Every structure is written in C-alpha cells, then in structure tokens.
Amino acid sequence: MNKSTILITYPVEHVAREAKSLAESAGYSIVQVVTQRHITRSKFGIGKGKADEVRELVKSLNIEFLIFDEVLKPTQQYNLAKLCEIDIIDREKLILEIFRLRSNTEESKIQIKLAELHYDAVRIKEKVRLAKQKEQPGFFGLGKYDADVHLLDIKRRITVLRKKLLKEEKRKLLQRTGRVRSGFKTVSIIGYTSVGKTTLFNLLTGESKMVGIELFTTLSTSSRLVNIHGNKVMFSDTVGFISKLPAYMIDAFKSTLQELIFSNIILLVLDISESYEMLKKQLSSSFTVLIHLGVSTAKIIYVFNKIDLVSLEDAKEKSKKLGILNEGNNNVVMISSKTGMNVTVLLEIIKSKILINKMKVDN
Ligand SMILES: Nc1nc2c(ncn2[C@@H]2O[C@H](COP(=O)(O)OP(=O)(O)OP(=O)(O)O)[C@@H](O)[C@H]2O)c(=O)[nH]1
Ligand SMILES: [Mg+2]
Known part of the structure; x- marks a missing residue:
C-alpha cells in the first residue's frame, strides 16, 4: 500500500x-x-x-x-x-x-481508546462553541443537539474506560506491594522512542521482546526478574516518549507509566549516535514525563546507548554539552546494547545503587 x-x-x-x-x-x-x-x-x-x-x-x-x-x-x-x-x-x-497500530494488549487498547475519545471530545466541543457563535452554522453537518448527544456519549465511554484502567492500576499496586514485601528492587528503562530500550531490556534479562527501527515498537510494559549477584531485581521496559506528547496522552498511559513512580532506579536511555539537538530533545521529552508523573530525578542513571556507532571522544563531548557528567555520582554510563559493550559496568552501577538503598533501609 x-x-x-x-x-x-x-x-x-x-x-x-x-x-x-x-x-x-x-x-x-x-x-x-x-x-x-x-x-x-x-x-x-x-x-x-x-x-x-x-x-x-x-x-x-x-x-x-x-x-x-x-x-x-x-x-x-x-x-x-x-x-x-x-x-x-x-x-x-x-x-x-x-x-493504535501497535497496541497489542487489552490495557494498551483501552489506553489508546481513551486518548482517542479525548481527541474527539476536544474537537466536538470546539464545534459546539463555533455553532453557538453562529460562525459556522451546521458545522460539519452537525447540529448542536447532535453534538451535545455525541459529547455526552463520549463522556460516558471515557468514564467506563477510566474505571477499567483504575482496576488495572489497583491490580498493579497489589502486585507491587507483593514485590516490595519480597524485597525485590525495581529498575525501569525509559527514554525517547527508538533509543534502544527494549534491546537493553532483552540483553539484561535474556528476553526476546520485539525491537525495531520504527517508532513506538513497545507500547506495553514488560517486566522480568533477574538475579544480580544475589540481588533480585525486576527490570521493566516501557513505552517510548516523544517531543510534544500531550499531557492527556501521558495520563492515558498512566497505569503503564506509574511503574516509574515506584521504581528504585530509572535507566534513562539516550541514543548517543544522534545529534546534540536530538539528544536535547530525547532528554527533555523524558523529563517532561517524569515531572508530570512526579518521579524524583535523583533515581536516574543516564545510559548513553549505541556507543558502537560513535567515537568515545564524540560521545563524551556531547554528554558534557548536555550537562550530564559523571562527577563521582556514578550515574552515567556509555554502553552498546547491540555489542554488549560496558553492560557489566552498568550492572555494577545498578548493584552499587541497590546496596546503598539497602543500607539506607537497614539503618
Ligand atoms: N548500533 C546500535 N543499534 C542499536 C543499539 N541498541 C538498539 N539498537 C537498534 O535501535 C533500534 C531501536 O531499538 P529498540 O530496542 O526497539 O528501541 P526502543 O527504545 O525499545 O524503541 P520503542 O519501543 O520503539 O520506543 C533497533 O533497530 C535496534 O537494533 C546499539 O547499542 N547499537
Ligand atoms: Mg521498545
């Protein structure tokens, strides 16, 4: 086609x-x-x-x-x-x-439907507003009465879908409480779409989730438990972000994304082979989502991925320009999820952060 x-x-x-x-x-x-x-x-x-x-x-x-x-x-x-x-x-x-094309779970289908209804509702409201102003009589062939009925129907459907999602959120909350009780630590992999989150997830967990050059290959979260030197760690792969993602879309994906709020560590993946402008965009789109969800940025480990495609000097220069430096914070790493380069370094950082958290809890 x-x-x-x-x-x-x-x-x-x-x-x-x-x-x-x-x-x-x-x-x-x-x-x-x-x-x-x-x-x-x-x-x-x-x-x-x-x-x-x-x-x-x-x-x-x-x-x-x-x-x-x-x-x-x-x-x-x-x-x-x-x-x-x-x-x-x-x-x-x-x-x-x-x-919609990518959604393959019940949950993501509901989330997308919700976002679509929101999109339609905004447009119908605008039509009603214009009809009231009599600027556009019979705008799109839609009378005011029809528009009101349509809007009410949309609102009703939104309520039903929200309830369904709320149920899902509660189910996940229970799951999470269980995890915390069992002493699992959770690590979420986030970042702009197509930076290599799923490739990294697969590498860390031995999974074989779909990866692809197209945007938004992943739409629903996958989680997998891994043992890192005797520590049980739950890794989660998430939906990719994009610039100018409207807040209501972030809300629609809340049951998927709220995993982030409760994560012990957040791996913010960036594609270092991209231009500086693009990297800035990758970073800001991730921060927008984290801030909207109220996630602390202190949990972030910056993971510059695709280092196999650029020289180390180039990579360092870009990260410096972005203001992301590893000044003893142990929160920056350059890796290749494709070749596996430096992944052990990343694992060491994760392990050390988990141990620090543990000590904090124990004291
Ligand atoms: N050269 C190179 N390519 C990589 C690396 N990591 C991922 N890729 C490629 O980048 C593309 C996107 O990878 P994904 O793992 O699907 O990216 P994602 O961030 O999960 O993308 P979405 O789920 O669409 O948001 C694929 O073609 C991968 O093969 C890497 O370290 N080096
Ligand atoms: Mg993915």
Whole structure:
C-alpha cells in the first residue's frame, strides 16, 4: 500500500526528521516535505499563499494524505481539508494512529481508546462553541443537539474506560506491594522512542521482546526478574516518549507509566549516535514525563546507548554539552546494547545503587 503523502513541518532538521519518522511509522509514504517557519496560523495553519501551493502539489503529485506536524484546531483542519480536498492528519492524530497500530494488549487498547475519545471530545466541543457563535452554522453537518448527544456519549465511554484502567492500576499496586514485601528492587528503562530500550531490556534479562527501527515498537510494559549477584531485581521496559506528547496522552498511559513512580532506579536511555539537538530533545521529552508523573530525578542513571556507532571522544563531548557528567555520582554510563559493550559496568552501577538503598533501609 502506497499512501502518498505531503508532510508539512518546520524547517528545522531534527524536527522534520522526527515528523518524517512518525509518518513512516504509521505507514505513510512521504512524497514531498513542505517546511514553514510558522505553521500555527489561524485559518489554515500555514499562510494562504502556501496553502494554495500545497493544494497545487496535492493535485500534481496525486497525493492522498496531508500530514500536519502540529496540533490543529478543528476549524484549521476543516479549512485546509476543504481547500486541498484531502484528509488532514495532524500531529496528535498521527501519534494516535501509530499507538493504535501497535497496541497489542487489552490495557494498551483501552489506553489508546481513551486518548482517542479525548481527541474527539476536544474537537466536538470546539464545534459546539463555533455553532453557538453562529460562525459556522451546521458545522460539519452537525447540529448542536447532535453534538451535545455525541459529547455526552463520549463522556460516558471515557468514564467506563477510566474505571477499567483504575482496576488495572489497583491490580498493579497489589502486585507491587507483593514485590516490595519480597524485597525485590525495581529498575525501569525509559527514554525517547527508538533509543534502544527494549534491546537493553532483552540483553539484561535474556528476553526476546520485539525491537525495531520504527517508532513506538513497545507500547506495553514488560517486566522480568533477574538475579544480580544475589540481588533480585525486576527490570521493566516501557513505552517510548516523544517531543510534544500531550499531557492527556501521558495520563492515558498512566497505569503503564506509574511503574516509574515506584521504581528504585530509572535507566534513562539516550541514543548517543544522534545529534546534540536530538539528544536535547530525547532528554527533555523524558523529563517532561517524569515531572508530570512526579518521579524524583535523583533515581536516574543516564545510559548513553549505541556507543558502537560513535567515537568515545564524540560521545563524551556531547554528554558534557548536555550537562550530564559523571562527577563521582556514578550515574552515567556509555554502553552498546547491540555489542554488549560496558553492560557489566552498568550492572555494577545498578548493584552499587541497590546496596546503598539497602543500607539506607537497614539503618
Ligand atoms: N548500533 C546500535 N543499534 C542499536 C543499539 N541498541 C538498539 N539498537 C537498534 O535501535 C533500534 C531501536 O531499538 P529498540 O530496542 O526497539 O528501541 P526502543 O527504545 O525499545 O524503541 P520503542 O519501543 O520503539 O520506543 C533497533 O533497530 C535496534 O537494533 C546499539 O547499542 N547499537
Ligand atoms: Mg521498545
């Protein structure tokens, strides 16, 4: 299937690259990238002149989809769709599509449904608001009454799904309490999507969970108990993060992500083979999630992965520029999950942190 697509994004290399990877992960084939410095203009997102150009491109290149690398208001989406006579997929919709394609557990399916309903609700509310202003009578052919009924239905479904997730959260809480009682320590592997979290998880646990170059290969948490020199440690692999992930999506994945709140150690994985700009983005997207969940950053071990792809000097320089230095804190390590390089060093760090925690508890 060749879903020929135009991508509208910013003229910033790493931003455009992320958008392109997202689009390709959802199965779109990018035929043309259109970049604009401002893509949040009120009517079409882009300016009218550019919108006309895009319309011409759509026609001449036989384009089926238009991906817009920003969150669009329903009016913007509608205006642009009408002008170009084509489906517009904005950034949020795109992320939701990928999530839906990848979801393979009951829990992640509920989480995605919840996020989708939220996305729809925001749009319907906007339609109602516009209908009230009489700016757009019969907007999208939807009367106010229909919209209200639809909205109520969405709210009801959201409540039902939230209850289901709450049950799951409680089940996990019990599981966790059991773990704490048995003296297990927990280590969560987090980070931007595609940095190699699952590859590392597999290496540490002997598992064979799916890894892939596409974004968001992992959507549901896997955990596995490992014995590190006589210490029982539970490793968990988690869903990857991405920049500009809306808070409601983090909330939707809360039952998956709250594992992090209770972890003894957090391995924040970064892909050192990426550019400095990209690394900054990887770091900030991880911090956004940790802060939103209220997780202490003191538990972090920074794991620079894919060291096999760069020189040690280059890696050190980048980490220094990022402000992540190993000044006796024993919380930075450069590894390759592919070749296994320095993984024993990582294990030693984990072990020493666990022992320190143990001593703190014992005293
Ligand atoms: N060269 C090299 N490639 C690696 C390394 N670790 C992972 N990869 C590759 O990076 C890609 C992504 O790896 P994954 O383990 O799926 O990454 P992830 O962080 O779990 O990704 P998501 O689950 O999609 O968020 C795969 O193609 C891996 O083979 C490494 O140390 N060196
Ligand atoms: Mg993964």
